[in-house]
Structures are given as C-alpha cells and as structure tokens.
Amino acid sequence: MADCLERVRxxxxxxxxxxxxxxxxxxxxxxxxxxxxxxxEEDLAQIVFGKIFVHLEQFxxxxxxxxxxxxxxxxxxxxxLRAERCRPELRWADLTAxxxxxxxxxxxxxxxxxxxxxxxxxxxxxxMLETLSPKDRLILTMLDLEERSVEEVRQRTGWNASLIKVxxxxxxxxxxxxxxxxxxxER
Amino acid sequence: MxxxxxxxxxxxxxxxxxxxPAEMPFGFDSRVVAEWxxxxxxxxxxxxxxxxxxxxVCASLIMLLSVAMNYHTLKEHEPGSVAIADSVLRMSMLP
Numbered sequence: 518m519a520d521c522l523e524r525v526r527x528x529x530x531x532x533x534x535x536x537x538x539x540x541x542x543x544x545x546x547x548x549x550x551x552x553x554x555x556x557x558e559e560d561l562a563q564i565v566f567g568k569i570f571v572h573l574e575q576f577x578x579x580x581x582x583x584x585x586x587x588x589x590x591x592x593x594x595x596x597x598l599r600a601e602r603c604r605p606e607l608r609w610a611d612l613t614a615x616x617x618x619x620x621x622x623x624x625x626x627x628x629x630x631x632x633x634x635x636x637x638x639x640x641x642x643x644x645m646l647e648t649l650s651p652k653d654r655l656i657l658t659m660l661d662l663e664e665r666s667v668e669e670v671r672q673r674t675g676w677n678a679s680l681i682k683v684x685x686x687x688x689x690x691x692x693x694x695x696x697x698x699x700x701x702x703e704r
Numbered sequence: 705m706x707x708x709x710x711x712x713x714x715x716x717x718x719x720x721x722x723x724x725p726a727e728m729p730f731g732f733d734s735r736v737v738a739e740w741x742x743x744x745x746x747x748x749x750x751x752x753x754x755x756x757x758x759x760x761v762c763a764s765l766i767m768l769l770s771v772a773m774n775y776h777t778l779k780e781h782e783p784g785s786v787a788i789a790d791s792v793l794r795m796s797m798l799p
Contacts, residue, residue: 537737538728571740619716638717643717
C-alpha cells in the first residue's frame with residue numbers, strides 16, 4: 518500500500534486506478550450507511566475519491582491509511598447529509614405494509630421479527646434515523662446499527678468521546694419520542 | 705418500565721444479513737482518475753496562469769498601498785469644506 522501511495526503521489530495513473538479498486542468496497546460500505554435521500558451512491562463515492570486524491574499529500578502516515586480514508590468518507594457523507602436541508606417526519610401512513618407489520622411487532626412484543634422481516638427492520642431503522650440531524654444520524658448508525666464502539670466512532674469522525682456519548686443519548690431520546698408519537702397517531 | 709423500541713428495532717436490523725459487497729461498476733476507476741488528472745491538465749494548458757496569479761497579487765498590493773497612503777484624505781468627510789467657506793466669504797465681500 519505504501520508503495521502504491523507513493524506512486525499515486527507521483528501522479529501514476531495505474532497506481533491511482535489500483536488504489537480506487539482497493540478502496541472501493543470500504544468507501545461504498547460507508548457511503549451506503551450514510552447516504553442522503555435522493556443522492557446516488559456512486560456519485561457520492563466519486564466525490565469521496567476526489568477528496569482522497571486531492572488531500573493525499575496531507576496523509577502523514579501516523580494512522581493506518583484505511584482510518585484516514587474512512588474519516589474522509591464519513592466527513593464527506595456528513596457534508597452531503599447537511600446539504601439535505603429538510604428532514605422527513607415519519608408517519609404511520611408513510612410506512613409500507615411490511616414496515617408497518619415489523620413496527621407493530623417491535624412495538625408490541627420483545628420477540629424478534631423473523632429473518633425475512635429483519636431486512637425490513639433495517640430499512641425502517643434507517644428511515645427513523647433520517648428524521649434526525651446529520652450528526653445524530655451518523656453517530657447512531659455507527660453505534661446502534663453497525664455496533665461500533667465509541668472509540669471507533671471517535672477515530673472515524675475525530676469527535677470527542679464525551680460528545681459522541683451525549684449526542685447518542687440525546688438522539689435516542691428523540692427517537693423514543695418519535696416512537697411515542699407514531700404510537701399515538703396509530704391509536 | 706420504559707420499553708426501548710429503538711433498541712429492539714436496531715437489534716432486529718442488525719440481525720439482517722449483510723448486504724452484498726459492492727462491485728465496482730465498469731469505468732468507475734477511469735472516471736475517478738480522469739477527474740483527479742483534470743486540474744493538472746488545465747494548468748498545463750495555461751502556462752501563463754502562475755504569471756497571472758502573480759500580477760493579481762501585485763495589483764492588489766499596489767491598491768492596498770495607495771489606499772493606505774491616501775487614508776487621511778479619504779477619511780475627511782468634507783474635503784472641500786474650507787474651499788466652500790472661502791468662496792462664500794469672497795462672494796460676500798464682493799460689491
């Protein structure tokens with residue numbers, strides 16, 4: 518990797534292509550997790566790669582290259598989420614039949630939905646997260662959906678650990694209120 | 705006791721099978737590399753660009769210097785007030 522980076526710094530196109538191929542799965546995973554609505558994942562990934570190449574000189578090598586790349590990708594996604602000015606409000610009527618069924622199951626019992634409903638549950642969780650601010654969404658996606666530790670979130674975002682914990686707590690409170698509102702409206 | 709609905713939903717979502725690993729679309733790497741190379745190419749097409757940048761900096765410096773040197777004159781709210789008073793005085797003294 519170090520050799521490849523050095524060649525990219527010397528503007529070697531083949532090395533740049535190899536780097537894109539190497540990093541593509543990692544970047545797409547991050548982009549898909551934090552993709553704003555109405556944004557094409559490929560376009561956002563291309564923006565991330567653009568930033569990586571432009572700022573490659575700033576990579577000092579103090580941290581693993583993948584961590585640095587992740588941080589660039591996360592920050593780019595965060596900026597894209599910020600650019601999305603309005604956040605949707607989730608209403609029961611907006612849910613699909615499958616989502617409503619999963620939601621009812623989650624609200625009514627502690628029993629987990631079956632395998633086929635788990636996919637729907639994940640989509641629903643992302644829909645719930647879309648109602649939050651970009652930073653809150655980013656933190657809860659990493660902590661609660663990707664099961665990352667606070668330390669990992671800190672490494673990827675560069676934010677303070679206490680700030681992450683406080684934000685996560687507040688974001689979960691907001692989601693709890695959202696669920697309560699959804700239940701009220703359903704009744 | 706409060707029920708953690710979000711916790712339940714997130715837990716169910718986490719259990720879902722991981723999405724398929726992303727496969728790079730054809731030509732994506734070429735697009736990225738072309739975008740990366742394009743600023744360099746533009747500079748190559750405009751060899752006088754650094755000269756223009758230098759000229760712009762010099763012009764800005766000269767402008768700032770001239771503003772600084774004429775600061776007191778520019779600061780005067782009524783630069784012609786003395787001249788006007790003088791003229792009025794002369795007019796009044798005329799027969």
